[in-house]
Amino acid sequence: MSLSTVEVSTAAAPTEDAAAKGIQGRTPLQLVVARLRTDRVAIASIVMILLIVLLAICAPLIAHVTGHSPTEANVDTGTDANGQPLPPGSAGYLLGTDNLGRDILVRIAYGAQISLLVGVLATAIATVIGVVVGLFAGYYGGWLDSILARIMDVVLSFPYVLFAIVLVSVFGASLPLTILVIAFFSFAAIGRIVRGQALSQREKEYVEAAHSLGAGDIRIMFVDILPNLVAPVIVLATLLIPAAIIFEATLSFLGLGVEPPTPSWGNMLSDAEGVGFQAWWFYIFPMLFLLATTLSFNLLGDAVRDALDPRTERIFAARRKRKPV
Amino acid sequence: MTRFLIRRVILGLITLWVIVTLVFVLYYAGPHDPARQLAGRAATPALLAQINREYGFNLPIIVQYWDYLKRLVPIPGQFNLGISNNNRLPVTTIIAQAVPIDISLAVGAAVLWMLLGISVGVLAARRPRSLWDRGATVFVLTGISMPTFILGLLLLYVFYYLLTIHGIAIFPKPGSWTPFTQNPLEWAHDLLLPWITLALITAATYSRLTRSSLLEILGEDYIRTARAKGLSERRVVYRHALRSSLTPIVTQFGIDFATALGGVIITESIFGLPGLGLTVVQAIEVQNLPVVIGIVLVASFFVVAANIVVDALYAVLDPRVRIS
Numbered sequence: 001m002s003l004s005t006v007e008v009s010t011a012a013a014p015t016e017d018a019a020a021k022g023i024q025g026r027t028p029l030q031l032v033v034a035r036l037r038t039d040r041v042a043i044a045s046i047v048m049i050l051l052i053v054l055l056a057i058c059a060p061l062i063a064h065v066t067g068h069s070p071t072e073a074n075v076d077t078g079t080d081a082n083g084q085p086l087p088p089g090s091a092g093y094l095l096g097t098d099n100l101g102r103d104i105l106v107r108i109a110y111g112a113q114i115s116l117l118v119g120v121l122a123t124a125i126a127t128v129i130g131v132v133v134g135l136f137a138g139y140y141g142g143w144l145d146s147i148l149a150r151i152m153d154v155v156l157s158f159p160y161v162l163f164a165i166v167l168v169s170v171f172g173a174s175l176p177l178t179i180l181v182i183a184f185f186s187f188a189a190i191g192r193i194v195r196g197q198a199l200s201q202r203e204k205e206y207v208e209a210a211h212s213l214g215a216g217d218i219r220i221m222f223v224d225i226l227p228n229l230v231a232p233v234i235v236l237a238t239l240l241i242p243a244a245i246i247f248e249a250t251l252s253f254l255g256l257g258v259e260p261p262t263p264s265w266g267n268m269l270s271d272a273e274g275v276g277f278q279a280w281w282f283y284i285f286p287m288l289f290l291l292a293t294t295l296s297f298n299l300l301g302d303a304v305r306d307a308l309d310p311r312t313e314r315i316f317a318a319r320r321k322r323k324p325v
Numbered sequence: 326m327t328r329f330l331i332r333r334v335i336l337g338l339i340t341l342w343v344i345v346t347l348v349f350v351l352y353y354a355g356p357h358d359p360a361r362q363l364a365g366r367a368a369t370p371a372l373l374a375q376i377n378r379e380y381g382f383n384l385p386i387i388v389q390y391w392d393y394l395k396r397l398v399p400i401p402g403q404f405n406l407g408i409s410n411n412n413r414l415p416v417t418t419i420i421a422q423a424v425p426i427d428i429s430l431a432v433g434a435a436v437l438w439m440l441l442g443i444s445v446g447v448l449a450a451r452r453p454r455s456l457w458d459r460g461a462t463v464f465v466l467t468g469i470s471m472p473t474f475i476l477g478l479l480l481l482y483v484f485y486y487l488l489t490i491h492g493i494a495i496f497p498k499p500g501s502w503t504p505f506t507q508n509p510l511e512w513a514h515d516l517l518l519p520w521i522t523l524a525l526i527t528a529a530t531y532s533r534l535t536r537s538s539l540l541e542i543l544g545e546d547y548i549r550t551a552r553a554k555g556l557s558e559r560r561v562v563y564r565h566a567l568r569s570s571l572t573p574i575v576t577q578f579g580i581d582f583a584t585a586l587g588g589v590i591i592t593e594s595i596f597g598l599p600g601l602g603l604t605v606v607q608a609i610e611v612q613n614l615p616v617v618i619g620i621v622l623v624a625s626f627f628v629v630a631a632n633i634v635v636d637a638l639y640a641v642l643d644p645r646v647r648i649s
Contacts, residue, residue, distance in 0.1 A: 150336070150339075153336075153340075154339075154340045154343055158344070158625070158628075161590055162587070162588070162590070162605060162620070162621050162624055163344075163347075163621065165590070165605070165606070165609055166348070166351060166609070166617055166618075166621060167351065169609040169612065169617070170351050242469075242470060246470075246472045249472055249474075250472060250473070250474060250591060253472075253474050253591075254590070254591075254594065254606060255610075256609075269474065269475070269478065273478065273595075277482055277486040280482075283478060283482065287475050287478075287479070290472065290475065291470060291471065291475065294470035294471075294472070295466060295467065295470040297470075298466050298469055298470045299466060302466070
């Protein structure tokens with residue numbers, strides 16, 4: 001991870017302008033932002049993610065404006081004269097209604113809250129645990145490393161979808177449990193990479209220098225070594241978010257995640273499947289939003305990886321967070 | 326090599342033991358009453374007491390744990406995964422009925438995803454940054470972002486529902502399953518959509534692995550030597566480069582194949598195939614814990630065993646590992 005703290009400005013020809021400005025020092029963050037700004041795919045995915053965040057934040061507003069609750073059936077207006085669901089574009093229902101006459105747009109907006117909450121929170125917890133475990137294992141080595149590395153191996157070789165389902169079935173489905181289960185099965189992916197990096201970093205001269213200055217182990221780990229591992233951790237975390245969102249949607253689809261009537265994209269699709277292929281709009285909208293979200297995060301993750309350091313690809317090639325099949 | 330393998334087997338056994346223990350804790354120490362579940366809704370206190378005595382639920386937890394472990398020792402006559410709370414069938418029988426479906430699913434899908442994944446990867450690696458490569462990247466990212474149940478539902482909607490209501494009934498309805506021994510053609514016909522679902526989702530990872538691994542290998546000295554000898558590009562790529570870039574693919578394949586053998590929950594649920602995955606979900610819905618635990622153990626066993634086989638294959642495929 002050799003993100004030099006100062007890089008010579010890459011202005012092409014030494015014009016008078018550039019000469020007048022002199023050579024600028026740029027921080028790694030500035031460099032990454034500059035690279036991302038020229039990446040059209042990255043810009044598009046960031047815009048998409050911001051739109052979905054906006055949708056999630058505005059969910060109560062949308063419910064208020066339309067007057068449709070995400071969970072209550074709209075008995076009078078939500079169905080046509082024969083009690084059939086309304087197709088998209090019907091008066092007051094932009095994306096139509098489901099078989100109970102509920103507004104699909106409002107439900108999707110609330111579903112976005114769940115997906116983003118689970119994706120970000122589970123990833124955050126997994127990242128914190130993974131970084132701490134990985135740093136301790138890689139920095140101290142010895143028996144602590146053996147134990148922690150074995151634990152991560154075990155977690156990674158778990159049939160984790162099955163195990164998550166068992167956990168949920170014993171303790172009952174709930175949002176906090178869903179988040180914790182996802183975090184537990186994701187931390188090892190980060191921990192393993194942090195460990196590997198910490199193993200090589202601790203042999204570097206700057207660590208020796210910190211030691212000789214009297215820095216303690218904790219300080220060396222978190223103040224000296226950790227900043228050098230930020231790049232792979234950020235990339236992996238960005239890629240864990242869509243994996244967590246898929247996991248939540250899958251659990252909810254199986255009826256083991258978010259409990260109806262609270263809408264999540266997964267249980268909306270499960271409801272849609274429950275009534276057969278009655279109407280295409282029951283499916284297509286939750287599917288589109290779910291795909292747009294996961295695809296945006298994956299595209300962004302790839303772009304961030306390229307921007308941070310094109311060479312990190314090799315670290316991730318070996319193993320990627322797997323998803324339920 | 327032998328020492329290495331012995332170490333891996335011991336590690337695998339420890340992993341299985343950890344899983345068994347976790348499952349045991351969940352099963353027996355979790356907030357539920359196994360006796361009440363066995364007894365059913367209208368349980369009298371006397372019946373509960375009798376069940377507790379018969380099954381030993383009132384024994385100290387350590388004793389129950391030891392008995393549980395002893396039942397898992399793989400000796401014929403002693404090995405026993407318990408009895409289903411639902412229909413009183415031995416769990417081993419239930420698993421034996423479901424496993425052929427998972428084998429069929431895994432084998433068919435694996436052939437498809439390896440062919441598709443590796444060819445897309447090779448295509449991308451031979452012409453990096455070309456249009457082919459871009460296309461491959463789109464394929465990979467879509468595959469990684471696509472939840473399995475969405476792809477399954479889409480395929481089912483388009484190829485089963487839409488075609489069928491328009492009078493073109495090419496694909497069978499969900500829940501169709503014919504054993505291979507009965508009619509191989511019918512078998513493949515019934516499994517085609519589930520195979521495609523599983524293969525498309527999994528192939529993405531293989532394309533990415535093949536591409537990055539092959540690109541790295543193509544930059545090595547011995548490839549330049551091979552080209553300098555005047556070998557055709559085809560021979561260089563397929564005989565020399567692809568062979569050594571297969572190592573990471575073999576690792577991934579072992580784990581994916583074993584996971585598929587242990588039940589593909591989503592695919593089976595959507596296509597109504599009564600393999601281990603659907604069986605376990607159904608067992609969970611009625612809290613039929615002996616079946617749940619039996620299947621978790623079998624699935625874990627597949628994964629752990631695959632990890633060991635993969636490590637052994639690693640040494641065979643990559644001469645560098647063998648020498649060191």
